[in-house]
Amino acid sequence: MSRSWERMVQKNTSHLNKQRKKDGKPSIYASKGSATADIFRGRNFVLPVTLVALAAIYVLLGMASQQQAMSTSLTWIVVGLYILLAVVIFLRRPFLKVDKNSISTIKFNRDRRLTADQIASIKVGSGSVVIELKGAKGKKGKVSKGGNWVFTRLINRYDTAAMGERLERFANTFDIPFEK
Numbered sequence: 001m002s003r004s005w006e007r008m009v010q011k012n013t014s015h016l017n018k019q020r021k022k023d024g025k026p027s028i029y030a031s032k033g034s035a036t037a038d039i040f041r042g043r044n045f046v047l048p049v050t051l052v053a054l055a056a057i058y059v060l061l062g063m064a065s066q067q068q069a070m071s072t073s074l075t076w077i078v079v080g081l082y083i084l085l086a087v088v089i090f091l092r093r094p095f096l097k098v099d100k101n102s103i104s105t106i107k108f109n110r111d112r113r114l115t116a117d118q119i120a121s122i123k124v125g126s127g128s129v130v131i132e133l134k135g136a137k138g139k140k141g142k143v144s145k146g147g148n149w150v151f152t153r154l155i156n157r158y159d160t161a162a163m164g165e166r167l168e169r170f171a172n173t174f175d176i177p178f179e180k
Contacts, residue, residue, distance in 0.1 A: 040163045042094045042156035048086035055082035094156050096129075098166050101174075103131070105149060114149075116174035123179045124164035127153040131167075 017027040059079055097104045104113040114133065123130040131149040151158045164180070171178035 037097050037099045038166050040096045040098075040151075040158055040166075042151070042158040044089055044092075044094055044156055046155055048090040051082050051086035051089070055079045055086075058082070094158075096151055096158070096163060098170055103167075103170070105151075107149075112149075116170070116176065119174075119176050121177040121179065122167050122171050124160070124167065127160055129158070129160050129163050129167065 013028065020027055058075075062075055094106060102113055102115045103119075104111055106112070114131070118134055120132040120134045123132070129151040131151075133146055133148060135146065151160065151163060153160045168178055168180075170176070
């Protein structure tokens, strides 16, 4: 389908889904997700633990100094905000969603989507998945527009074995080079 046709279908689908929601009926196929999409969710531990440690260091340094700095409410507000940020980042789970012709994830607080023609290769290791993007080669042969997508078991607790199997089927469907 052409892009204008896809946009028109998405617009009409969202309008119809709003009407169905008002009527109490279940929504039909939505443009944002599909029944064939596989979603692999991880859990971010590293950044929340780092933020809580920074808050603890801030409190300890304030108590170690013999000044009245720790008694101000602003200090406790800063510590509370560090902890709140850590909780928000912990509860917001990273993901990789594999649709029939695209993959998507969240990066830098935005949903990022790649179609099959934007992927140069997929590499699966023991505990990591790397999706290399096509683009103009910059200095030292690196892709200059955006970096590779890396999903690891160590940092974000992804199920890399299941991701590798699904991405292998995706790569075979669209003739994308796949390395194991």
